[in-house]
Amino acid sequence: MLLRLSPGICDDRRMIPWDTLNAEQRQAVEAWDGALLVMAPVGTGKTNVLSLRAARAIENGVQPRSMLCLSFTNKAAREVKARLVKHLGRTAAEVTAKTFHGLCAQILRAECDAVGWDRDFVIYDEEDCRTLFGAVLRREGIRPSESEQNQFEFLLFDAAARARLSRFEEPPGRAPQDIFDECLRESRVDSIKRRGGVRFKPLLSEYVYALRERHAVDFADLIVGVNRLWDENPEALDRWRAKFNWIQVDEVQDTNRSEYRPLRMLAERHKRLSFFGDVDQTIYEWRGSAPAEVLADYKSRFAPVKVLHFTRNYRSTRRIIEACERLIVSCPGALTRQIVPQSADEGEAVGYYEAANSMDEARWIAGRARELAAQGVAYNEMAVLVRTNFTARELSRHFEELKLPHTKVEEFKFFQRAEVKDALAHLRLLVNPHDSNALARFLRTPPKGVGDAAVEALLGEPREAGLKVGDLLSTATLDAGDPFLRLLEAARMGRVVVFDIESTGLKIGEDEIVELAAARCGADGSAETFHAYLKPSRPVGGSEDVHHLSDAFLAEHGEDARTVLERFRQFCAGCVLSGHNIPLFDVPMLTSACRRLGLAGWEDQPAFDTLDLTRRFHRMPRYNLGEICQRLGLKSVPTHRAGDDVAATVELLQALLPKVEQGLPARVEAVKKYGARFRPLAKLVERWRMAMTEERPAELLERVLDESGLLKHYGKNVEDAPRRENLGELVGHFRGYDDASMEPLDALMHVLGIAALGREIDGQGAAENSLLLLTVHQAKGLEFDTVFVAGAADGEFPLGRSVRAGLETEEHRLFYVAVSRAKRRLYLSYPIVSKWGREQLRSRYIRTILGSSS
Incomplete structure (x- = not known):
């Protein structure tokens, strides 16, 4: 196959610093085409090779826009992209450099009509999902003991993910109840065990329905959604195959x-799928x-696969590498047989301390940390790594007594901090007024004069009648007395225009409308239709696979865009x-097209979404237009052609209007009864929503922080100063994440x-300098000058259960991950007497590292 070089790129190797690569790395960069598997232990220069291999592919003619680089974290994805920019x-x-879940979100937002999701869907994190499960449990009258509530909510969250993903495993499909029962057996939620468990499938159904009602998805939804899309919509799969x-x-x-499956389906034609990693760092088998x-x-489907092993470590001292090597070569099934140090620094011997108890252990760690700080090592370059959250909380209490500055486990993730989540909730509510989790935070912090009693009342009979609490954050609703009064009045007069568009793509500010269809109708039927093809100023490109309108067809049948849009404006006169x-697409796209031609926009035109209406009045497993029509017994069949989809939507609207x-x-x-309490908030939110379409994300966030009272709320007390600083850092992150092309x-x-x-972790807080106290799972992918592996007793690490x-x-590999985080100093410790007052032995892994005589 002949490769066409990208414009301005010459195949002269100028971009690749070959003299900085060792022989193993050079082979990986040279193997830019075809299937490649690289086993790269810690510190072997993998990230650099990832970016250089992508650069080498571009040198050889691979188009940058067709390249996909996936990383485990957003931080790693940004680093790969930054190095690519350097070259x-x-x-x-x-x-495209993303996490796997980020890729799924991109695909599903672009294909939302096919999967039946709202285009404005938000992604719920673990805390949001557990909150949702808590609400489901309360409604169902299931009450675990107070001390077990959090653990049971996590159990449900975990079981819900496993149950939905199991259908894409091989062998496929275990019953949701069996998966839940297994999770319950492995847990310590004894109050639920004593009652004989619970019926899980109804809880799962309620949970998924609650997500959809809020226009929300969780992490498992993203994976399930793409797998199902590929299975049920071959055209969509072909479009994304062509893209990447x-x-x-x-x-x-x-x-x-279930994550590998959509990737190998994407790549099975071109075979250009490569994997990097280190199976000796596998620590998530418990999660699938x-x-x-x-x-x-992979080796079977994509044969021949070139396999390379990196062995040279550039990160750590020789003493630490020796400890890592001893540990991993003794692990059953490990692939790493040798780690070759590249540093000349011998380094300190691995430190070791047998503590009398956990307080003695904390005192020893604090003393050593303070000594290092006095020598110039920053606290945030030190980490204490433990096996469990329980041990982390126990050490944290001791560190507080000892006045040792440290960041706790629950504070580790920047975006999980309370003040950060409060700020994000305000913005999520602007994008998605149906997000009740965000609404609850918005009303609660800072307090906005709407209490829990009012919200609970609105969730009763009014909700059954189709009203959502978020509807009251619209002045149009408050002025009319009902969110749908104008729709009902227009329908009675036959003044509702149902419309649909097809376009050259999904970028609202750049892409163009190529087909516009509409029907002016009322409650009883259509009166008049509108249809036109528009001649775009750019090729339709890959969008032809969606709407099947070619450049040649549009050149012959397309009309001038200004003429069509002016005629459509007249068609819609006096209508909703x-x-x-x-x-979030059709109306903004219509507005953008008009503005680019110097015509008035459509922002002030009342618009009603039949997808939202269907969710309010009909409970269904999925909400794509075709399935809705089928479940409601409608005659129309949507085809992804504007005219057919308009006919289906008209019939759907007429079926919904009686409800x-x-x-x-x-x-x-x-x-x-409640509108007056919401009116000041509605005016505020609408002002922000207007700014949302004009201001960059960081500017909008600064506005919201100021006008919402969040900055003032977190400025009342001296101890809240770090929270205000974190909000300032959040603005900085928004600037860094902003994509100016959007x-x-x-x-x-x-x-x-x-x-x-x-x-x-994307930042510990502005100018924060504190020792990190983390579980080993949290520390994965990070590195520190100094690492303390604490609580390293048999029964704790490895964990007895x-x-x-x-x-x-897997426990053996987890200990390897822990010690390999260290660059210059490594300390191992354990308390001889456990937290339960029992004597315990040091971890078998300490014995492996230090030898039995130490």
Whole structure:
């Protein structure tokens, strides 16, 4: 196959600093084409090779816009992109560098009509999902003991993910109840065990329905959604295959079968799928990662696969590398047989301390940390790593007594901090007024004069009548007395225009409308239709696969865009708009097209979404237009052609209007009773929503922080100063994450998605210098000058129940991950007397590192 070089790129190797690469790294960079598997232990220069291999592919003619680089964390993805920019300049902007979940979100937002999701969907993190499960449990009257509430909510969250993903595993499909029962057996939620468990499937159904009602998805939804899309919509799969014909994936050891499946489906034609990682760092088997099975399938499907092993470590001192090597070569099934140190620094011997108890252990760690700080080592370059959250909390209490500055486990993730989540909730509510989790935070912090009693009342009869609490944050609703009164009045007069568009793409500020169809209708039927093809100023490109309108067809049949849009404006005179899933695409696209031609926009035109209406009045497993029509027994069949989809939406609207009419009295009564409390908030939110389409994300955030009172709220007390600083840092992150090529609204949704999907620390708070206290799982992918592995007793590390469950090898790898975080100093410690008052032995892994005589 002949490769066409990208414009301005010459195949002269100028971009690749070959003299900085060792022989193993050079081979990986040279193997830019085809299937490649690289096993790269810690500190072997993997990130540099990832970026240089992508640069080498571009040198050889691979188009940057067709390249996909996936990383485990947002931080790692940004680093790969930054290094690409260093080598390629602006060309690198076209390379897609994301996490796997970020890729899924991109695909599903683009294909939301096919999967039946709202285009404004938000991604719920673990805390949001657990809160949702808590609400489901309360409604169902299931009450675990207070001390077990958090653990049971996590159990449900975990079981819900496993149950939905199991259908894409091989062998496929275990019953949700069986998965829940297994999770319950492994847990310590004794109060639920004593009652004989619970029926899980109804809880799962309620949970998923609650997500959809809030226009929200969780992490498992993203994976399930893409798998289902590929299975049920071959055209969509072909479109994304055409988009990405060079795929590189990092951290393969953390990939489970349901994540690998859509990737291998994307790559099965072009075979350009490569994996990097270190299976000896597999620490998520308990969560479904299965690198052995994934790699066996990969080597079979993508043969021949070139396999390389990196062995040279550039990160750590020789003493630390020796400890790592001793530990990993003794691990059953380990691939790493040798780690070759490249540093000349011998380094300190591995430190070791047998403490009398946990307080003595904390005192020893604090003393050593203070000595190092006095020598110039920053506290935030030191980390204490432990096996469990319980041990972390116990050490944290001791550190507080000892006045040792430290960041706790629960404070580790920047985007999980309370003040940061409060700020993000304000912005999420602007994008998605149906997000009740965000609404609750918005009303609560700072207090806005609407109490829990009012919210609970609105969730009763008014909700059954089709009213959502978020509807009261609209002055149009408050003025009319009902969110749908104008729709009902227009329908009675036959003045509803249902419309649909097809376009050259999904970028609102750049792409163009190529087909516009509409029907002016009322409650009883259509009166008049509108249809036109528009002649675009650019080629339709890959969008032809969606709407099947070619450049040649549009050149012959397309009309002048200004003429069509002016005629459509006349067609809509005196009407309200309606359509399926229109708020964040069709209406903004129509507005953008008009503004680019110097015509008035459509922002002030009332528009009603039939997808939202269907969710309010009909409970269904999925809400794509075709399935809705089928479940409601409608005659129309949507085809992804504007005219056909308009006909289907008209029939759907007419089926929904009687229910909208029926609920009118209850909705009006509720708005009349509670509306006054919401009016000041509605004015504020609408001002922000206007700014949302004009201001960049960081500017909007600064406005919201000021006008919402959040900055003032977190400025009342001296001890809140770090919280205010974190809000300032959040503004900085918004600037860093902003994609200038996107319209402001799209950029805001992009930034909010990154915040929801963040797995790693993106900053500890402004100018914060404190020792990090983390679980080993949290520390994955990080490195520190100095590492203390604490609580390293047999029964704690390895964890006794993991050993009993046959997972001792994973515990061995987890200890390896812990010690390999250290660059210059490594200390191991354990308390001789456990927290339960029992004597315990040091970890078997300490004996492996230090030798039995030490």
